[in-house]
Structures are given as C-alpha cells and as structure tokens.
Amino acid sequence: MQTLNDEVKNLYGGNVRVRVSGIYIVQDQVLLVNHSLYGKEQPFWSPPGGGILFGETAVEALTREVREETGLEAEIGDFLFVNEHVRPPLHAIELFFGIKSVRGKISKGADPEISPANQIIEDVQFLRLEEIRSFPPGAYHSIFSRVQSLEELFRLDKFLSQLETLI
Template sequence: MQTLNADINKLYGGSVRVRVGGVCVEQDRILLVNHALYGPEGTFWSPPGGGVRFGESAEMALVREFKEETGLDVEVGELLFVHEHIAAPLHAVELFFRIKSFIGNAEAGADPELSADSQIIREVRFLDWEQIQRYHPGQRHRILNMAASIEGIFELNKYISGS
C-alpha cells in the first residue's frame, strides 16, 4: 500500500471534506491533473477540483479551484453526480459538475494550502481514453475506473458510494 503525502494527511486526514470536481472535455479528451499524492514520484490523475470553503457555493469553489490548479477560467454546468471517497485517513464527499466552457491555456498551477516546497500538482493536460488506460487503476481517480469511456463518465450513477 502506498503512503499518503504527509502534508495532505495533516491537512485533510481524519475529517469529512466537501470537494468539487469538474469534468472538462474537449475533442474527445478530458482535462486531468497529475497529483503526487503518494510521495514525490507518485502519480494520481484526477479531474481538477478541491475543497469548498465556508460561505462559498460549490460552483464558486469549482471556478476558484480550476483557476488555481489549471489557470483556466471556466463556466460551470450541471451537477453530474456525487462520489464519496472513504479510504482512511481521507473521507471526501465530491460533487462533480460538467464544465460547459473554458478560456485560457491549461497549465500546472498550485495549491494555496501547501507551501512552495510541498506542492503536489505535477502536470495538467487533456488525455484521451487510450492514454488514461495506460495508467494503473490506482493511479487514476475512481470515476475513471468505473466508466468505460470518456462519454461514460457522464452516465455514471448519481451517487457513487465510498464503500
């Protein structure tokens, strides 16, 4: 079993976190962020997103998170599904939205919660389904393992249990 990044464990371990994620597709490719969640060489591809702050709507949080992680300005579409992630020490309830449109060029951003020498965002890019499948299931967000294609992400159950 891989060891979780110590900074992520300290910030988010042992509590329930509400997160947002955006499914942004262009030309049959989905925008994903490569996080070093399991040490400096760890790979974990997931749609851009992050935590909702107190007093912030889910849509506002997603616009902010996209800007922080990818540099893109986005227009948030409809809620697609809810995914619950439970894998101690992390527990997150994730609200995934369709991204209707974006402006800018995708590039690796930063997590303001982490110090400059503890950043975990390694890469941001659009991947097609074949490229995604080259990664081990443990290197991909669970929703990428549950769908049979990029289009299949839009057809996932409205609630995906964490167990």
C-alpha cells in the same frame, strides 16, 4: 503500501471533506491534474477540483479550483453526480459538475493550502481514456474505472461510493 504526503495527511486526514470536481471533455480527451499525494514517483490523475471554503457555493469553489490548478477560467455546467471516496486517512464527498467551456491558457497551478516545498500538483493535461487506463491501478480517479467512454461520465448514477482499504 503507499504513504500519503505528510502535509496532505495533516490538512485533510481524519475529517470528512466536501470537494467539487469538474469534467471538461474536448475531442475525446478529458482535462486532468496529476497530484503527487503519495510522492512524486506515484502520480494520481483526477479532474480539477478541491475543497469548498466556508461561505462559498459549490459553483464558486469549482471555478476557483479550476483556475488555481489549471490557469483556466471555467464556465460551470450542470451537476452530474456525487462520489464518496473513503481511503483512510482521507474521506471525501465529491460533487461532480460538467464544465461547459474554458478560457485562457492551460498551465500547472499550485495548491494554496500547501507550502511551496510540498506542492502536489505535478502536471495538467488533456488525456484520452485509453491513456488514463494505461496507468497502474490507483494512479487515476476511480470514476474512470466505471465507464467505457468519457461521455459516460455525464450519465453515471447520481451517487457513487468507493471504500478502499490500504493493504
């Protein structure tokens, strides 16, 4: 059984969290961030994103999160879909947007809510769908299991729900 990072569990567990995430595709590769939510030996690759702060719009939050996680300045595009992720103790409503363009140099960022000793961002890369699917189950965001090509991410149903139970 996977054990969630204690600091992540204390910050986000037991509450419904509203998150934003961005899909940015270049030359059949998507921008992803590797989070060590369950320990450094268990990667979790997902599009850049994070929680919306009080008083922030979804677009402002996504712009900030992309900068914090990847070092890139993003121009946010259209709203794509909502994904509900329930994997106790985490529960998130994720608003996905397309990213039109980015400026700057890609770099591994940091999560300001998490202490320096417990940082969970391990890497930032552009990956092809085949590369993503070569990872073990649970090592990448569930949206990549719903598509046959990265372009299909822009045509998913407007509401996706995923309930996972830990065994």
